[in-house]
Amino acid sequence: MRRPAGIFTRDDVIHDVVLDCDAIVVGSGAGGGVVASELAEGGLDVIVLEEGGYHPTEEFAPEPGAMTRKLYRDGGASMAIGTPTILYAEGRCVGGSTVINGGMSWRTPEKVLDRWYREDHVDGVRDGGLDRYFERVERYISAAHQDPGTVGRDNQLLRAGADARGWKVVDNIRDQVHCAGTNNCAFGCPTAAKRSTLVSYIPRALAFGARVYSDVKVERIARAGKRIVGVDARVVRANGTRGPKVTVRAPITVVCAGAIYTPALLMASGIRPPSGALGKNLTLHPNAKVVAVFDENVEGWKGVHQAYQVREFQDEGFLMAAVTLPPSVLAMSLPRYGDELHEIIKDYNRIVSGGILVEDTVSGQVRLLPGGMPMAFYQLTDHDAERIVRGTALLAELLFAAGARKVLMPFDGVPLLRSADDVRRHVYGHRIPKKHIEVMTVHLMGTARMGGDPARHVCDAHGKVHDTEGLWVADASLFPSPIGVNPMETIMALATRNAERILDHQAHRRAA
Amino acid sequence: MILADFHFPRRLRPALAQAARVCCPPDLDELGLVDQVVDYVGLQLRAFPSAFRAGMVAGIAALEAGAVLRHGRRFSQLPAETAHLWWHSWWNSPIAPCRQLAKGLNALIALAFYDSKPMRERLEYHPDAWIADAARRRLERWGAEIRRHEEALVAPDPLLPPQRLVRRHA
Amino acid sequence: MKSQRNVQPADRDLPSEKYLSLGALPNKELEAVMLRGERPDPDRLAGWEFRGMNTPNFTKLLGIKKFIKGFYKSPGGQLFGYNIPVVQDSTSSPWSYKGGVAKQFGFYRVDPVDAATRDNAYLNSLLLDYGRGGNHELDPTSGLRDYLVRVEPGSDDLMLGKAYYALGPLRVATSYFVLERLRPSNFTR
Numbered sequence: 001m002r003r004p005a006g007i008f009t010r011d012d013v014i015h016d017v018v019l020d021c022d023a024i025v026v027g028s029g030a031g032g033g034v035v036a037s038e039l040a041e042g043g044l045d046v047i048v049l050e051e052g053g054y055h056p057t058e059e060f061a062p063e064p065g066a067m068t069r070k071l072y073r074d075g076g077a078s079m080a081i082g083t084p085t086i087l088y089a090e091g092r093c094v095g096g097s098t099v100i101n102g103g104m105s106w107r108t109p110e111k112v113l114d115r116w117y118r119e120d121h122v123d124g125v126r127d128g129g130l131d132r133y134f135e136r137v138e139r140y141i142s143a144a145h146q147d148p149g150t151v152g153r154d155n156q157l158l159r160a161g162a163d164a165r166g167w168k169v170v171d172n173i174r175d176q177v178h179c180a181g182t183n184n185c186a187f188g189c190p191t192a193a194k195r196s197t198l199v200s201y202i203p204r205a206l207a208f209g210a211r212v213y214s215d216v217k218v219e220r221i222a223r224a225g226k227r228i229v230g231v232d233a234r235v236v237r238a239n240g241t242r243g244p245k246v247t248v249r250a251p252i253t254v255v256c257a258g259a260i261y262t263p264a265l266l267m268a269s270g271i272r273p274p275s276g277a278l279g280k281n282l283t284l285h286p287n288a289k290v291v292a293v294f295d296e297n298v299e300g301w302k303g304v305h306q307a308y309q310v311r312e313f314q315d316e317g318f319l320m321a322a323v324t325l326p327p328s329v330l331a332m333s334l335p336r337y338g339d340e341l342h343e344i345i346k347d348y349n350r351i352v353s354g355g356i357l358v359e360d361t362v363s364g365q366v367r368l369l370p371g372g373m374p375m376a377f378y379q380l381t382d383h384d385a386e387r388i389v390r391g392t393a394l395l396a397e398l399l400f401a402a403g404a405r406k407v408l409m410p411f412d413g414v415p416l417l418r419s420a421d422d423v424r425r426h427v428y429g430h431r432i433p434k435k436h437i438e439v440m441t442v443h444l445m446g447t448a449r450m451g452g453d454p455a456r457h458v459c460d461a462h463g464k465v466h467d468t469e470g471l472w473v474a475d476a477s478l479f480p481s482p483i484g485v486n487p488m489e490t491i492m493a494l495a496t497r498n499a500e501r502i503l504d505h506q507a508h509r510r511a512a
Numbered sequence: 513m514i515l516a517d518f519h520f521p522r523r524l525r526p527a528l529a530q531a532a533r534v535c536c537p538p539d540l541d542e543l544g545l546v547d548q549v550v551d552y553v554g555l556q557l558r559a560f561p562s563a564f565r566a567g568m569v570a571g572i573a574a575l576e577a578g579a580v581l582r583h584g585r586r587f588s589q590l591p592a593e594t595a596h597l598w599w600h601s602w603w604n605s606p607i608a609p610c611r612q613l614a615k616g617l618n619a620l621i622a623l624a625f626y627d628s629k630p631m632r633e634r635l636e637y638h639p640d641a642w643i644a645d646a647a648r649r650r651l652e653r654w655g656a657e658i659r660r661h662e663e664a665l666v667a668p669d670p671l672l673p674p675q676r677l678v679r680r681h682a
Numbered sequence: 683m684k685s686q687r688n689v690q691p692a693d694r695d696l697p698s699e700k701y702l703s704l705g706a707l708p709n710k711e712l713e714a715v716m717l718r719g720e721r722p723d724p725d726r727l728a729g730w731e732f733r734g735m736n737t738p739n740f741t742k743l744l745g746i747k748k749f750i751k752g753f754y755k756s757p758g759g760q761l762f763g764y765n766i767p768v769v770q771d772s773t774s775s776p777w778s779y780k781g782g783v784a785k786q787f788g789f790y791r792v793d794p795v796d797a798a799t800r801d802n803a804y805l806n807s808l809l810l811d812y813g814r815g816g817n818h819e820l821d822p823t824s825g826l827r828d829y830l831v832r833v834e835p836g837s838d839d840l841m842l843g844k845a846y847y848a849l850g851p852l853r854v855a856t857s858y859f860v861l862e863r864l865r866p867s868n869f870t871r
Contacts (some may be wrong), residue, residue: 041670043677053513062639065556065627070513075559085612136671142661177661178654180646184639191647200665207666226805227797240514274717302642327635328627332619337603338596342537345626348635373561454806455714466717467805469797500671507676 006206007054007094010215010235016245021045021211023252023502024231026218026265029096030491031475032256033197033205034137038499039254040208044506047211047248048202049233051257052092054214055099057199060188064329067187071100078260080364080376080441086286087440088376090258094214095198097258101442102185102305102323103174103194104486105143107134108493112483120480121452122461124497133493140204141175141195143489150181152303154352157294158322159308161402167312174304175200175488183324185305216246221253221269221471228253228470251470252502254463256495259444259477263366263458264374266448266465273458273466281446282364282378283482286439288388289333289355290395292404293347300324300352310398317359317484318391320398322352335412335438344408352399356391357443359484360384366447376444385434393427396420412436443487448477450494463498474498518565520554526588527576528553533592534599535621543630552624553617571613575602696776697733700840701862704833705735705773712737712858715842719831721794722808724761726838727753729868731766732861733777736845741857745770749859750777750784752867753792761792762871763810765823777864786869788823789815795829800851804829804844813848816871827853830861839863 003009022044025036032048040046055070068076073092080086091097108130116122123129137143162169175195184190192199202212218233230250235243255262263279272278301324310320325333327348334341344351364378380388389411396407400420407417411432417423450473451457454466463478465471474495476487483490520528532540532549540546557565579587579598587598602614625631632638651658670677707715731752741747750766764786769778779785791814795805810828817824830843841861846853 038671041668042672043670055513062643063627065552065623069515069556069559072559074561074564075556077560077564140665177658178650180650182639182643182646184643190643191650193650204666224798225796225800225802236514238514239517274713301637301639326627326639327632327637328623328625331622331626334622335615337535337599337618337622339537341535341622342539345635348637373563453714454717469805496671503672504676507672 003054004203004206006210007212007214009054010237010243013213013216013235013244013246016247018247018249019047021047021248021250023047023254024049024248024250025254025256026231027051027096027256027258027475028094028202028212029091029197029256029258029475030098030488031495032096032254033098033201034492034495035254035256035474035499036210036212037201037205037208038496039502040205040210042499042503044252044503045209046205047213047250048205049216049218049231049246049248050094050096050212050214051217051236052094052096052214054094054212055188057188057190057192060184060190062184062187062326064187064326071188080282080284080378082364082377082379083435084380084437084439086284086378086380088284088444089440089442090260090444093198094202094212095196097442098175098196098488099188099198100186101488102486103176103196103488104306104309105138105141105173105175105489106485108483108490109485112481116451116480120449120457122450122480123452124461130493130497133496134489136496137489137492141200141492142177143173143175145171145173146176146181146304146307147178150179150304151307152181152183152300152324153296153298154300154322154324155303155307157298157352157402158310158320158354158398161398161400162308162310162312164401165398167310167398169308170311172306172308179304181302181304183301183303183305186325186329213246218257218265219268221255221265221271223269223271226468228468252472253470254472254474254498254502256473256475258475259447260366260374260376262473262475262477263447264368267368268372271465271468271471273468274454275456275458275466277449277456278458279366279447280363281449281480282366282376282444283360283446283479284364284378284441285443285445285482285484286358286360286380286384286388287355287441288392288410288437288439289353290392290399290410291330291334291344291408292352292354292396292399293344293406294350294352294404296403297349298352299349301326313391313394314484316387317361318387319357319485320354320391320395321357322354324353333438333440334408335410352402352404354395354399356388356395358384358387358391359482363446380434380437380439382434385432385437388437388439389427389432393423396423396427410438443476445476445479445482445487448473449480450478451480462501463494464501472498472502515555515558516562516565518558520550520557521569524569524572524576525550527572527586530588530590530595531572531575531599531617532621532625534595535618536625539631539634540625543628545625545628545630548628549621549624552627553620556620556623568613568616571609572617575613695864697735697773697862701733701735701860702773704840704842705737705860707737709858712842715833716804716807716829716831716844716858719806719833719842720835721806722830722832722838722841724792724808727763727792728755728761729753729866731864731867732841733864734859734861735773737858737860742770748773748777750779750864751861752786752869754867754869754871756871762789762815763792764789764869788812788821788826789817789871790826790828791815801827801853803846803853804831807831810843825849828859
């Protein structure tokens with residue numbers, strides 16, 4: 001299979017190499033792909049350094065084990081330490097987490113942008129300030145509703161349950177060109193209908209002359225005092241050991257490595273903005289899952305990954321959705337084993353698995369352990385835990401309203417529920433210890449937060465890292481707060497805006 | 513893709529096989545999947561962070577050896593009912609690392625078992641055929657529009673007006 | 683070396699409330715002001731003197747609580763500056779030259795901070811580099827490095843500074859100081 005011109009892998013870098021360019025982009029996901037494309041089209045010579053491998057669409061298959069090994073950081077075994085421990089997933093491949101996400105494309109809620117302006121002095125984002133960036137992003141990722149006939153029975157039942165309860169439901173907008181409902185989003189879209197940056201912004205960047213080096217991990221940002229002069233990186237060999245050096249020199253570096261690795265890289269490079277906020281403010285939209293078994297055949301895998309969101313409780317800070325996962329992934333996530341587990345999984349084709357997403361009210365931290373490995377620490381609050389319990393209980397009621405016969409909750413010690421009455425009997429009014437709640441997430445945010453006050457923020461309102469020259473951030477670590485909806489489009493819009501500011505500076509400098 | 517140069521210790525394979533028998537339904541033996549599950553878990557561990565992997569191996573070793581104190585034999589040598597009891601004691605242990613090992617290992621075994629082709633068949637989960645069919649229908653119906661989108665994707669549309677574009681240096 | 687020894691000026695402006703309040707802030711808040719401040723415009727400093735006040739109380743004991751800083755451009759257009767000792771009376775009194783006569787000393791060169799150099803503590807500031815001010819090499823003031831920021835966006839009338847002392851490669855923070863525009867000056871060197 002021929003690689004596109006401009007993409008290099010570990011097989012191409014067999015000796016130490018020194019490269020020069022105008023701008024380095026670290027990471028190739030929602031932030032990095034966008035920045036690379038915009039800067040390259042703007043006339044800069046761009047090099048993208050991506051820690052993960054290059055895996056084209058043809059390699060994507062409904063094989064969770066193989067795909068998590070290929071596309072996910074650490075095979076999917078990443079966790080934030082706290083009570084409870086929270087599993088999280090990050091993409092590590094060209095395209096980053098956009099390759100493995102569900103593709104939901106929402107604009108940032110206005111109340112969030114307003115809050116960012118009022119509390120964090122992020123100018124120019126509220127009252128339509130981001131609209132032209134959203135429009136541009138939506139064009140390139142083809143943000144659109146699903147075609148009729150691609151919604152699976154699982155999502156239809158979610159909608160039916162919500163309608164029966166009179167709850168507000170919205171049709172998802174996703175980054176897709178006529179998605180066929182193959183429901184392999186979490187393991188790479190096998191048709192390229194889902195417009196991850198792998199098939200959208202990265203090809204665009206390449207078309208405008210960017211170079212993408214995959215299997216290259218940036219270990220340190222190189223500086224002369226506070227002036228950033230490039231990066232020091234290494235090829236990552238297939239067995240994880242360090243290969244040849246890749247030294248890249250440039251006056252501009254944009255870090256888009258995600259909310260765990262962006263602050264980790266800055267810390268490891270001795271960059272400590274004066275606010276002391278680097279690595280802090282980690283928020284992560286805790287998710288919890290509910291599994292419902294129906295009498296009818298559901299076969300949720302025959303249909304789009306997520307077609308709807310129940311937004312009835314958005315003001316309370318949580319959303320609901322239905323997400324069908326392969327039986328192996330569903331099984332591994334359930335707090336059961338042996339015959340008890342099989343009792344649920346044997347009915348796989350009659351299962352609807354739903355989940356809630358909570359806009360968290362607390363924040364954690366990313367720290368560097370001795371040896372340089374980043375570790376996330378996050379302590380779920382009682383308030384957020386109560387919302388998880390309430391949200392999953394409401395979701396269970398919705399699923400019973402849609403005809404579910406039994407529902408498994410994400411709590412240790414809560415029996416299988418067989419009716420809405422059981423929800424009231426076993427869940428409402430019971431104090432469920434936090435350590436008994438199974439929580440996971442795929443949204444990590446906030447650890448290099450932007451804002452107008454260098455005494456409180458890591459970056460300015462356009463992602464320039466305070467107290468440095470030549471260093472920007474363009475990923476979810478910029479968020480001053482969680483946003484309560486899927487973050488991809490917000491990341492992309494901010495990345496577009498930040499790229500525009502970088503180009504503007506360059507144009508000014510060269511005109512002067 | 514990164515896979516560490518790690519090989520699951522041969523001496524612990526019986527323990528992992530026993531854990532698979534506890535964590536999986538009888539279909540595991542019926543379909544002769546024990547070795548496949550053990551191999552799959554070993555492969556998945558190669559993708560995990562080294563500390564996690566080391567913890568897993570140490571945990572399995574403790575599970576194997578600890579049974580001697582409680583039941584007089586290694587975990588892998590226990591009869592089925594006793595092996596279940598020993599596993600259950602880890603699953604519900606007041607000691608967090610024991611509980612975490614049981615849950616983590618169960619998750620890996622479940623992934624391996626239910627990802628196997630025979631179990632997919634039993635669950636009537638045929639994603640490959642579905643994907644191929646859906647992909648074909650998509651191209652038949654929307655092929656031209658998809659191609660137009662791909663062409664538009666790389667059409668010039670710079671953020672700054674052309675007169676302010678930066679000229680690339682040589 | 684040309685200098686202009688000014689007699690006690692007729693201008694008897696007293697320090698403003700804003701100036702005195704700024705000088706009374708605790709160090710933590712002064713640090714936040716330093717971080718948030720903008721780089722002053724060199725062209726709006728040249729040809730002016732500013733009343734200066736070191737914020738720590740111990741500077742009164744050392745006789746350097748009150749001072750005057752002035753700025754001028756060299757014939758080549760480079761901005762430089764100087765200090766003038768002042769009578770150490772109350773901060774609510776006028777700033778008066780010690781001995782009734784302006785005696786310039788502790789000269790410094792003024793430039794935007796260069797991020798790549800050793801003296802890069804505040805990239806948003808001007809650096810007052812006493813090591814390049816043309817002072818005698820044994821003059822102890824040669825070790826001083828001051829950073830200066832505007833306190834109010836767009837205005838150079840009120841500024842906050844932070845002083846460091848260079849000991850080889852080390853930089854030791856010594857104090858914050860506040861400046862307020864005082865009077866024009868035609869001093870050159």
